[in-house]
Amino acid sequence: MKPVITLLGHDLVSLDVGLDYSDAGALATDNRDGDITDRIITTYKVHYNVSDLQGNRANEVVRTVVIATYDGPDTVNPVIRLLGDATVYVANGAMYMDAGAVATDDRDGDITHRLMTAVTVADKLIDTVNTSASGTYKIHYNVQDMAGNAAMEVIRTVIVAAPVNNPGGEYNPNPYTEAPAAPSTPIPVLQQSEGIQQLAQKDLKPEGAGSFTVQWIKEKETLLLPAGVAGVVEAGGTLKLVREPLTLELSGETLRKLLADAGTGAQEAQIRITAASADSGLMKQAVERATIPGAVQWTVASDVYSIQVEVVDHNGDPFAGTFTLENEKIVMTIETGHVADPELMGVYAVGSDAKLVYAGGQWSNGKITVEVPLGGQYAVLAYTRSFEDVRDNHWAKTVIARMAAKHVINGVDDVRFEPQRALTRAEFAAMLVRLLGMTQTSGRAQQPDLLMYLRNPGMRRQ
Missing domain, CATH: 2.60.40.10 (Immunoglobulins)
Incomplete structure (x- = not known):
């Protein structure tokens, strides 16, 4: 990414004849090097023009004056x-x-x-x-x-390596040198179908700080990222895959962990990233099961996407013994437009039991962004929750609806919220846990009443 120069003062300066001129200067910044104002080189141009008595103009002559800080001769090798x-x-x-x-x-x-x-x-x-x-x-x-x-x-x-049909090397047409035996499986070419986009290093657009962006062809549901190309993304960088209306972002650290999961086969590995439009039947069934007439209504705000990130060999098969890294995430952004109240929208996954699982999401400028596991089916839904004892003119109705949409609170049962009742300590703790996205870890409970509440889904005032 190029550094940026910002002028101090006006870009057009007018002076009266005879006045001294002192330039206001400029500032220079770079996304990696920070303030690099001391490296600015200032160039002045002095233009000479003249006309004779008949009005004939001479060709302009220009002198260029370069002012730069002299740090001595540059003798350091790159x-x-x-x-x-x-x-x-x-x-x-x-x-x-x-x-x-x-x-x-x-x-x-x-x-x-x-x-x-x-x-x-x-x-x-x-x-x-x-x-x-x-x-x-x-x-x-x-x-x-x-x-x-x-x-x-x-x-x-x-x-x-030598041809696989002649490992002994007795026949080696047009050899350059005798090839040593490779200590690991070489890199074959994965047979591709029409729905696969094979990435090369030239497809990665640098975004600075070791990060890159790839334009994902909309007609292709699968990307293949060879190990050598994945290695270009620095551990602290990211790889952003843009396939409107969907964008996926993987950290360089996650890419490295995926390849490490392939073990000794990492050299021949490719990271397969799939983002396919999924059958909406399962999501529709899950929405219908989660609908409570007069209390819970849903609005579908996006298509259903099936996301899968895995490491495969040259045949397209996942490596034996590898698995989806449970703690690794992919950042997913979905364009939703303004089809519903953004404060009520969230990203939901369909669980193995065909139930909706709230994943979260931050909405901005018609897009919602969320961190999700490396595999699953996801869609954006707007969750509208209403209660019989929270009428339209209640001062907290909007806040209650938005907190319910984030699944921080659910009410005391399907139709009542009891807004005037005080929260218990356990209820308040449960709200904080869900708001912060915390998960239960092993250990001995110091407050049994809190643990009992968090474990008991029947205690509804959350």
């Missing part, structure tokens, strides 16, 4: 850092997509765009890694800063 592994093993004939590298300089900042790459095999320069010919390839990364200082060369080694 630094190159590989993205992904330094040694990569690839199956013969498989697709290879290099993870790339980044380059930084103490004065010029991010100079990744200046990187120069070259591919060699047996010390001969070639155009690209040829996965149809086994051998040991080297990808060379070099860069120079604006002062001409060169970084220390960084090399990635790519080992292409």
Whole structure:
């Protein structure tokens, strides 16, 4: 992301003849480096023009004056850092997509765009890694800063295995070098169907701070993210997948945990992310079961989406022994528009028992955002709760309805709220627990009355 310069004072200054001029200056900020005002270079241009007595004008002559802080000669070399592994093993004939590298300089900042790459095999320069010919390839990364200082060369080694029908290497057409045996399963190409979008590094749009955005083709229900491409997202960054009206966001840390869950097969792994329009029948059935005539009504504010994030091998099968990480979340944003009162809307999942499970959600500018597990069916619903003893002119009716929509309170039974009755300590504790989204942990209860209330769903005044 580019730094930003902000002028101090007006962008147009008019002076009387003979007055001194002192420039107000400017401020410069960067999303990574912070305040970089001291690095501003100021350029003045002095324009010379003249006309003779007949009105003929000369060609304008311009002198450029550059004012910059002189920190002495730049003698510090930039630094190159590989993205992904330094040694990569690839199956013969498989697709290879290099993870790339980044380059930084103490004065010029991010100079990744200046990187120069070259591919060699047996010390001969070639155009690209040829996965149809086994051998040991080297990808060379070099860069120079604006002062001409060169970084220390960084090399990635790519080992292409011999053909699987000839592991002994007796027949190796057009070999470059004898390929060493790979210590782990190489990376084959996953056979794709029309509904799959295969991501490459070029599909990732940088958003700064190690984060990236991908435009998800609307007609594709599944994305495949190779391990090498996933490694480009920094642990503290995010990968945002935009497929309107749905946006999914995975943290770099979650991507790493998913690949680690594949164990020794991580090198050949791909992260499969599916966002399909689900059959609304199950959601409709769950809504009907949760409707109480005259007390609980629902408004559907979005389609039903089936979300699944998992690690698969080259055949598209989940790795043996892997499982969806229970504590990992994906941030989901759904465009809803203004179909209902936003204070009553939330994201709901359909549980294994065909019951609605409230997931939460923050609504803003026609969109609702929520953290959900890596798998499930979700939809946006507006929950309208009414009580016989809370009439339309009651001073707290709106607040009660909104708190009920967030499932912080439910009333004493299906039709009564008893707004004048004082809360018990246990009721108040239950409200706080649900409002803060807290879950029960193991341990001995110090307050038995509170524990009994939280465990007993029949005690309705919540």
